[in-house]
Amino acid sequence: MEDVNSAKLRARLDPDGIGQALALTAEQAASAWKSGLAARVPQGARSVVIAGMGGSALGPHIVTSALGAKLRVPVRVVNGYDLPGDVDRNTLVVLSSYSGTTEETLAALTVARRRKAKLVGICAGGPLAAALSRLKAPTLVFDSRFNPGNRPRLGLGYSVFGVAALLSRAKTLTLSAAEASDAIRALRATVRTVSPDVPMLRNVAKRLAARLVNKAILWSGAEHLEGAVHAVTNMTNETAKHLAFWLPVPELNHHFMEGLGFPKTSVQHLTAVLVRSGLYAPRVAARFPLTADVFRKNGVTVEELKLTERAPLAQAMELLMLGGHTAYFLAMAHRVNPSPNPWVDHFKKALGPP
Template sequence: MTDLNNRKQIAAIDKANALGSIEQLPEQCEQALNECSEITLPDDYPTVSNVVVTGMGASWLGAHIMQGLLADRLTKPLLVLHDYQVPEYVSGKTLVIASSYSGTTEETISAMGEAQDRDAKVITISTGGDLAKFATANQLPHYTYIPIHNPAHSPRLGLGYSIVAQMVLLSKIGLVSITSQEITDMIIQLKKRVAELTIESPDNPAKQMAREAMNFMPIVAAGTFLLGNAHAWANQFNETAKTFSTYMQIPELNHHLMEGLAHPVEVQKLKFLFLESDLYDERVKKRFSVTKEVVEQNKITHFTYQPKGGTKLIQAFDTLLFGSFVTFYLAMLNGVDPAPNPYVDYFKKRLKEI
């Protein structure tokens, strides 16, 4: 089994340097903050009445985290879309943010084209590709970045770019109140956490949780503003650690999932991961406590992560960072290279052939 304290052993498995991308999450945020602060948006963009963010895969993850994080600050309705088509209500009064790491995601390009046809106010976020070309050709505002702090070139490990870019751009339009200082404070805290969780920190909590997760199927449960993080953890268990996982929301799961924990016998291979927070509503906190009782009564094990930090912004990014380390260490324990996604690549290839 891989020694999680041995960088040389880890590098032999982690061929694309996924670890480097995880360790540079703070720098991703810093780059996006600095670069997006310089973007000028058209004068009529603040007149929108609703927002649609379109993205797939990791780009959906970033939007989902941002949506939950800013839910109590947004001044207009925001929909996160992961499909080819935009809703019927999209019009000239809609802001559409089209986000695709590669800039080549067909669903996102299709939705963006529909939005443009309906005179929506469009912003694109990508590293280039057709999305950036479209924005340039149509003189649309866009954040096209060089992901220098994502050496693995893996979209799910470059979420700092998309999340911070969306926050800054929404703030520029006046749709959310968030300051550069708040983001800077989060980045400072994040840099400290990297040092606490990386290879040279022996037997740190992320390594311990990875060991606890081995040979189990994690069900990630979160409430309110951390639901997007639960989605990201499940995604990274899938793609990074090549481990089955899904996510649920509290209180929603309390209305049905608890009755499905008895059968089949293999349900004992589930393991609940509760993303808790002292910033949750008191009613939600109570639900976590009772949910754990039900899980235990069904003889299913569980563990908990309580993020560091005194604000929702800091806690959300702390949770993102911690989950990235946990799933990376689990990949090492499973002996799998965390960056490649062979079945996703196979699926895309076959889809083009049909």
């Protein structure tokens, strides 16, 4: 793993600047927060549905988990072509598509119009922005210059803070400017500790990546960190081309542990990364050392990440940068370009247009 310290290697494997995009997440966040607060968002919603897929759904998931206690109405994230049956004129439908071309999100727009729902969009342009413009529906069209390579999973600063700002404007979320600024500060502070220029001895993401190179990875966290754990897992799959999945505590305590018995060879290749937080509820926090003990007794390697930020959204951003850089360093260790997603592209091409 010492080669990940090589700027020459990173320049060769990362021509699209995925590492730079990670470093610019705070700039994405600051830009989207400012633009979102200036949007004229429909008022009076009794519920919110956020429609998005893949990387465009990660930001909303982070918002609903990290800021769940600050939501003033029910908010759901929907992945697919359709919307729940209760969506009506009292529902705010947020259409999230980084590229503005996602077919499921465009289909959800059609459903939302038929149900006469309130509409708002967030994207970088494309057909979604054009459709919403024709409908005179407000849209946060963000400036994607802070995301070299234009990969949605690396545009989470736009997604998290853009969606948070739109919900704040809709009076469905209570998030102060000070809280948003603190989370953006956490992004910058964490990047300074895990950037590629920081040597391995002082870089927790590099050290973690070195221990994960030949392991399938289970990422696990709880409560306000579920969305960030989900996002980090996607980054591990897409950026590192590395097998990873996620399960939250306490859910995994009710079934997953019993599956560690067979096949016997599986646990030899599995590492569980348990994300610890001083903000968890006491009964949830008590589960983590017990979970680690069960894993180890079944032959699973356990890594523990202990977060230090003091607010839920700030901690989610801390984890996003720790996990995002871990995925980036895994890509360098595997000698792969972290930008393209050839199998996703192959699948979309084989599926064909709707």
